[in-house]
Every structure is written in C-alpha cells, then in structure tokens.
Amino acid sequence: MQDNIEENQRLPRAMGLLTRHHPFHELLGMTVEPRDTDSLCIKFTMRDELCGYPGAGILYGGVIAAVIDIIGGTVVSWSRLEDVKEQPLQEQVDRLKNIGTVDLRVDYLRPGKGKVFTATASILRTGRKIVVTRMELHNEEQRLIAVGTGTYAVG
Amino acid sequence: MQDNIEENQRLPRAMGLLTRHHPFHELLGMTVEPRDTDSLCIKFTMRDELCGYPGAGILYGGVIAAVIDIIGGTVVSWSRLEDVKEQPLQEQVDRLKNIGTVDLRVDYLRPGKGKVFTATASILRTGRKIVVTRMELHNEEQRLIAVGTGTYAVG
Amino acid sequence: MQDNIEENQRLPRAMGLLTRHHPFHELLGMTVEPRDTDSLCIKFTMRDELCGYPGAGILYGGVIAAVIDIIGGTVVSWSRLEDVKEQPLQEQVDRLKNIGTVDLRVDYLRPGKGKVFTATASILRTGRKIVVTRMELHNEEQRLIAVGTGTYAVG
Amino acid sequence: MQDNIEENQRLPRAMGLLTRHHPFHELLGMTVEPRDTDSLCIKFTMRDELCGYPGAGILYGGVIAAVIDIIGGTVVSWSRLEDVKEQPLQEQVDRLKNIGTVDLRVDYLRPGKGKVFTATASILRTGRKIVVTRMELHNEEQRLIAVGTGTYAVG
Numbered sequence: 001m002q003d004n005i006e007e008n009q010r011l012p013r014a015m016g017l018l019t020r021h022h023p024f025h026e027l028l029g030m031t032v033e034p035r036d037t038d039s040l041c042i043k044f045t046m047r048d049e050l051c052g053y054p055g056a057g058i059l060y061g062g063v064i065a066a067v068i069d070i071i072g073g074t075v076v077s078w079s080r081l082e083d084v085k086e087q088p089l090q091e092q093v094d095r096l097k098n099i100g101t102v103d104l105r106v107d108y109l110r111p112g113k114g115k116v117f118t119a120t121a122s123i124l125r126t127g128r129k130i131v132v133t134r135m136e137l138h139n140e141e142q143r144l145i146a147v148g149t150g151t152y153a154v155g
Numbered sequence: 156m157q158d159n160i161e162e163n164q165r166l167p168r169a170m171g172l173l174t175r176h177h178p179f180h181e182l183l184g185m186t187v188e189p190r191d192t193d194s195l196c197i198k199f200t201m202r203d204e205l206c207g208y209p210g211a212g213i214l215y216g217g218v219i220a221a222v223i224d225i226i227g228g229t230v231v232s233w234s235r236l237e238d239v240k241e242q243p244l245q246e247q248v249d250r251l252k253n254i255g256t257v258d259l260r261v262d263y264l265r266p267g268k269g270k271v272f273t274a275t276a277s278i279l280r281t282g283r284k285i286v287v288t289r290m291e292l293h294n295e296e297q298r299l300i301a302v303g304t305g306t307y308a309v310g
Numbered sequence: 311m312q313d314n315i316e317e318n319q320r321l322p323r324a325m326g327l328l329t330r331h332h333p334f335h336e337l338l339g340m341t342v343e344p345r346d347t348d349s350l351c352i353k354f355t356m357r358d359e360l361c362g363y364p365g366a367g368i369l370y371g372g373v374i375a376a377v378i379d380i381i382g383g384t385v386v387s388w389s390r391l392e393d394v395k396e397q398p399l400q401e402q403v404d405r406l407k408n409i410g411t412v413d414l415r416v417d418y419l420r421p422g423k424g425k426v427f428t429a430t431a432s433i434l435r436t437g438r439k440i441v442v443t444r445m446e447l448h449n450e451e452q453r454l455i456a457v458g459t460g461t462y463a464v465g
Numbered sequence: 466m467q468d469n470i471e472e473n474q475r476l477p478r479a480m481g482l483l484t485r486h487h488p489f490h491e492l493l494g495m496t497v498e499p500r501d502t503d504s505l506c507i508k509f510t511m512r513d514e515l516c517g518y519p520g521a522g523i524l525y526g527g528v529i530a531a532v533i534d535i536i537g538g539t540v541v542s543w544s545r546l547e548d549v550k551e552q553p554l555q556e557q558v559d560r561l562k563n564i565g566t567v568d569l570r571v572d573y574l575r576p577g578k579g580k581v582f583t584a585t586a587s588i589l590r591t592g593r594k595i596v597v598t599r600m601e602l603h604n605e606e607q608r609l610i611a612v613g614t615g616t617y618a619v620g
Contacts, residue, residue: 051178063179065259066217069217070217073216073217105259107434107459124419125417147459257412280575284439285439308439334514334528359488364488370489372530375530379526411530414526416566416571418565
C-alpha cells in the first residue's frame with residue numbers, strides 16, 4: 001500500500017482525510033476507499049498473516065473483528081464530517097477527535113475464504129451523542145462472511 | 156518476537172501448541188503466554204502502528220477488537236485440549252480445527268492508554284457445541300480498558 | 311387474545327403449532343401471526359402495562375427485549391419445521407424441543423411510540439448446530455424502533 | 466405483588482422511587498427490592514406464564530431478556546440518583562427521565578430452572594453520556610442462568 005495522495009486529490013477533501021495513510025491499516029494491508037461518491041469502504045487482500053491457520057486460507061477471527069470495527073468507525077467519521085466538509089482541515093480533524101467505539105457485536109457467518117475482501121457499513125441511528133451502524137464483510141464473490149453492529153460515541 | 160520454543164519446552168506440551176509462533180500475532184507484536192500453570196494470556200506492547208491516531212498513544216479500536224476475539228479463542232482452544240493433553244500432537248491439533256467464533260461483543264470502557272497490555276479470558280459456559288467466554292484487556296497499571304463476551308463453536 | 315384455532319385451520323399445520331395460544335404471549339397481548347404464506351410475525355398493541363413510565367406512551371425496554379428474542383426464536387423454530395411439515399404433530403413438536411437462545415443483541419433505535427407493533431425476523435445463517443437471525447420491531451407507521459441479532463442453538 | 470409502600474418507608478427515599486409499583490413489573494410478578502443498603506435487585510417467582518413450554522418449568526427466553534434489560538436500567542437509574550438523593554422528589558424523577566437502553570447483550574448460560582430468581586447488576590463504566598452495566602440472573606440455588614451487558618444513555 002502506498003499513501004494514496006493522488007487518488008485523494010480527485011476526492012472530496014473530507015473523504016481524503018479518511019482514506020489517507022494509516023499505520024495499522026498498512027500493517028494489515030487495508031485501504032479505505034471511496035465506495036461511491038458519498039460513502040467509503042475498506043478493501044484488503046488475502047495473505048498468510050491474516051489467516052487463523054497459515055496455509056488454510058481462512059481469515060483469522062481477530063482480523064474480521066478488527067475490520068468490522070474499523071469500517072464502522074470510518075463510516076461514522078464520514079457521517080460526522082457532513083456539515084464541515086467545506087470547512088478548514090483543522091475543523092474537520094477536530095470533529096473526528098472524540099469519536100470512539102462504545103461497543104460492538106460481530107457475527108461470523110461463514111468461513112473467511114476469498115481473495116479480496118470488502119467491508120462496508122451503513123448507519124442505523126444518528127444522535128447527538130451516539131451513532132449506531134451495521135457493518136458487513138464480503139469476499140470478491142459477494143459472499144457475506146461477517147456482519148456487525150456497533151455503537152459509537154460522537155462529539 | 157521470536158518463536159518461543161525454549162520457553163515452550165518448559166510448558167505442558169499442549170500449551171506450547173497455543174503459544175507457538177503465529178504470523179498475525181507477530182504482525183501485531185502479540186505473544187500468547189502462560190498466565191499460570193493452567194491458563195494463558197496474551198501480551199503486547201504499545202507501538203505507533205497500534206494507535207488510532209499515530210502519536211496520540213491510544214490503542215486503535217480495531218486492535219482491541221482483534222485481541223479480545225483472539226484471547227477468547229485461545230482460552231476456548233486451551234479448554235478443548237483438556238482431555239487430549241497427553242495424546243499425540245496430531246490429535247491435539249485435530250481437536251482445535253473446528254473451533255471458531257460464532258459471535259462476539261466488545262465493550263470499550265476506557266481509552267487504551269498504556270505501555271504493556273494483557274488480555275485474559277475465562278469460561279462462562281461449556282457445552283458440547285458451544286463455549287461462552289468473558290474477556291478482559293488491562294494495561295500495566297491494571298486499568299481495565301475493554302471487556303468482551305464471545306460465543307465459540309467447538310467440535 | 312383467544313386461541314386462534316379457526317385461523318390456524320386455514321394455515322399450514324406446522325405454522326399453527328407456532329401461532330397457537332401461549333401464556334406469556336397472552337400476558338403481553340402478543341399474537342404470533344402469519345406474515346405471508348411462508349413466514350411469521352408477532353403483533354401487539356400499545357397498552358399502559360407495556361410502558362416504561364405509565365402514561366408516557368413509550369414501550370418499556372424490557373418489553374422490546376422480550377419481543378425481539380421471541381420473534382427470533384419463533385422464526386428459527388419455523389425454519390426448523392421446514393422438512394417435517396408433513397410429518398405427525400409429535401415429530402414437529404420434538405423438532406422444536408431443543409431450540410434455545412444462545413445469545414442476543416438488541417439495539418434500541420427510537421423511542422417505542424405507536425399503537426400497533428410488528429416484530430419480524432430473517433435468517434442470516436443456518437447451520438446444523440446454530441442459526442443466526444436478524445430481528446426488527448416496527449410501529450404501525452413503519453418506523454423502525456429496534457433491531458436485534460440472535461444466535462440460537464438448534465437440534 | 467402489592468405496592469410496597471411500607472417497606473419503601475424504611476428505605477432511602479430515592480430507592481423507594483425505584484422500588485415502587487410498576488405495571489409491567491406487576492404483570493411479570495417482579496419486584497425491585499433493596500439488595501443491600503446501597504443497591505437494588507429484582508426478584509420474581511416461577512410461574513407457568515413465564516415458561517417457554519407451559520409445564521416444562523424453564524423460563525422463557527423473552528422473560529430473561531426482559532429482566533436482564535430491566536435490572537440494568539434500574540441500577541443505572543439508581544447510580545444517577547447518587548447526587549440528588551436529598552433533593553426534592555421532582556428533581557429525582559427528572560433525573561431519570563432521559564435514561565434509556567442503547568443496546569444490550571444477553572447470554573443464556575443454563576436452562577432457566579428454579580423457584581425464585583434474582584437479577585442483579587453492577588456498573589462497568591460511568592460517563593456523562595453513557596453508562597455500561599453487567600447483569601446476572603441467578604436462581605434460588607445461586608445457579609447462574611444468564612448474564613448480560615448493557616449500554617444505557619443517561620442525561
């Protein structure tokens with residue numbers, strides 16, 4: 001993964017804030033990417049380090065838990081930027097500072113087999129203090145591997 | 156982290172099966188270690204790649220979700236080895252094959268500040284098909300950072 | 311609520327097994343009803359005993375938790391009858407005996423205001439040992455009040 | 466159950482606010498009682514209406530979900546009265562108005578057999594916006610039947 005500055009230049013500036021380089025994402029080989037003009041997803045590629053039993057070709061449960069939490073937080077962050085997208089970068093950054101997961105449920109529906117995985121999230125409830133999201137993890141054949149529900153504190 | 160073979164030689168053989176080198180653990184700098192003569196914990200050290208905002212010194216939510224899932228699965232695996240600890244290694248390995256997380260809850264109680272983190276788990280319910288565990292993550296000052304509950308399918 | 315025998319006579323026999331009179335359902339004023347030709351829902355009407363603060367007209371959290379669990383279990387039961395629908399009643403009853411909730415998450419999205427409430431569920435994962443469902447509670451204006459995810463042990 | 470006014474007169478006034486008569490509690494035969502001088506529990510007695518299969522003597526899952534949510538909310542409410550216990554009743558009532566469950570996990574550990582059940586809760590995290598609790602349901606032989614974790618919005 002490289003710092004995807006060029007791609008970000010073609011995106012709304014606020015989206016770039018969320019798709020920029022992050023050390024933990026890089027560690028796992030994850031990239032936050034635009035899903036469409038107004039949402040984000042996370043993509044990553046199968047590799048041995050992400051498997052429960054090296055060689056078995058099935059994502060480790062811990063990897064799935066991590067990406068489910070991260071996509072939820074990313075989409076919550078994106079939703080919080082809604083009304084500051086035209087504001088100076090610092091104001092956008094400030095808006096993200098106090099976002100954190102309160103709690104999370106992950107359901108492991110099928111073995112994590114595949115080559116390329118995509119995590120998405122959608123918002124179930126938006127409040128001043130709390131945002132609730134649903135998350136999904138699919139492989140490249142659109143098989144649903146895991147779902148989650150997360151409660152995030154905001155602002 | 157190095158493959159801790161020497162230490163494992165002083166452990167019950169079955170425990171060694173769980174404390175051995177694992178690529179994802181290594182990626183995050185986690186080691187599975189004996190907690191006492193009959194249980195296991197996971198230890199890892201703060202570093203920038205594990206932070207939500209590099210420099211902020213607070214564990215990323217995804218890292219916490221991952222380690223909460225992994226310690227649960229590790230302790231469930233350990234419990235499943237109970238009656239095959241004296242059996243040949245292959246029988247032990249076979250016993251672990253079908254263990255997988257069914258679902259997981261993580262509660263983020265305090266910001267993940269600290270230098271060294273320890274994850275532990277205890278079993279709430281043991282069944283033929285299902286094992287339920289409670290997990291905890293503490294820092295080196297014994298501050299409780301996160302807890303979890305996991306349902307794991309076995310056998 | 312009365313024992314809805316007549317209506318049941320127009321339903322597949324196995325569906326009648328699930329829509330029949332149940333003392334706890336009666337206590338809360340809930341009826342299990344056909345949702346369409348091949349699914350079930352639960353309906354109930356607002357009344358003071360189901361409110362958190364009598365007079366406030368908002369469903370008590372405990373009522374919502376109960377109905378979310380019950381609709382999940384009902385739809386799981388219905389799915390388990392699939393291949394014994396033409397079998398003798400006793401065989402159908404036997405099939406339902408070992409179904410039980412393993413764990414449940416409920417998300418309270420909006421205050422439980424309304425006159426008539428409908429709980430529905432759909433199956434996310436079907437296994438030999440475990441069935442996972444998503445549940446929803448709507449009011450008569452199709453406002454989504456709560457959602458849930460449940461893991462049920464079967465057979 | 467009767468309105469336990471006399472008993473309440475022996476309690477701190479704020480505790481009486483939570484142990485008073487509630488229609489849904491009465492419906493299920495539940496009473497909120499002092500657990501010790503500074504906490505509360507919920508007690509209820511087995512009866513046919515609370516069973517999954519009348520006659521089987523095992524609590525219905527929906528009953529367990531309800532009581533787990535209610536004890537969590539009750540103990541959260543109690544904690545919120547801490548600093549207004551000497552204030553006028555209306556101020557106490559106002560303090561409770563905006564408390565609501567955000568989300569809930571229930572783990573069903575053992576079949577709900579027994580004669581008298583006691584639900585308790587303890588607080589894991591207290592914040593300005595969010596309180597997180599752990600809940601337990603025991604029978605009269607101190608068998609642990611179910612546990613839960615709940616996130617409640619306050620203030």
